[in-house]
Amino acid sequence: MCRDALDIHLDSGVQSGFPANGAAVCYKKPRRKCKGTGGAMTGLLWIAQIVLAGVFLFTGFTKLFAYEKLVKTIESRSTSRHIGISRGQAVVIGLLEIAGAAGVLTPAAMVPAFLPGHLPVLIAASGLGLLMVAAGIYHLRRQESAAPAVTLFLLALFVIFGRWPR
Numbered sequence: 001m002c003r004d005a006l007d008i009h010l011d012s013g014v015q016s017g018f019p020a021n022g023a024a025v026c027y028k029k030p031r032r033k034c035k036g037t038g039g040a041m042t043g044l045l046w047i048a049q050i051v052l053a054g055v056f057l058f059t060g061f062t063k064l065f066a067y068e069k070l071v072k073t074i075e076s077r078s079t080s081r082h083i084g085i086s087r088g089q090a091v092v093i094g095l096l097e098i099a100g101a102a103g104v105l106t107p108a109a110m111v112p113a114f115l116p117g118h119l120p121v122l123i124a125a126s127g128l129g130l131l132m133v134a135a136g137i138y139h140l141r142r143q144e145s146a147a148p149a150v151t152l153f154l155l156a157l158f159v160i161f162g163r164w165p166r
Contacts, residue, residue, distance in 0.1 A: 052100075059094075
């Protein structure tokens with residue numbers, strides 16, 4: 001293609017031109033991402049996912065393996081003395097938190113090709129967000145601060161919106 005006859009349409013990303021034989025050639029250029037934005041956002045999302053996973057792994061394993069110590073700690077800080085969650089409920093919540101932490105860390109390369117790339121992350125972050133809504137309600141009913149649950153809910157929401165397919 002002659003460089004002199006090259007016409008670049010900046011708005012549409014389409015290049016057209018007339019090569020030496022006179023036939024018109026038109027093809028669409030692949031769009032490139034802005035260099036400064038994609039990498040920074042991906043980095044922030046990975047940091048948020050790692051923080052979510054770390055917090056939920058810690059709390060999940062605490063509910064599974066140190067339930068008695070957790071009960072003593074919560075009851076000593078609480079005004080309403082009784083924890084209100086049975087050992088079985090704590091195990092279910094702990095398993096959900098551990099599964100959510102594992103799902104949040106799933107890379108897109110491990111997802112089958114026929115599914116959206118970040119589907120496990122979206123499902124896990126959604127589940128953790130719903131779990132935090134329930135935790136916030138639980139703490140408010142006990143007249144305790146729901147700030148940690150709200151903070152983790154907002155972090156899960158950030159991951160959901162950041163990994164949502166465009």
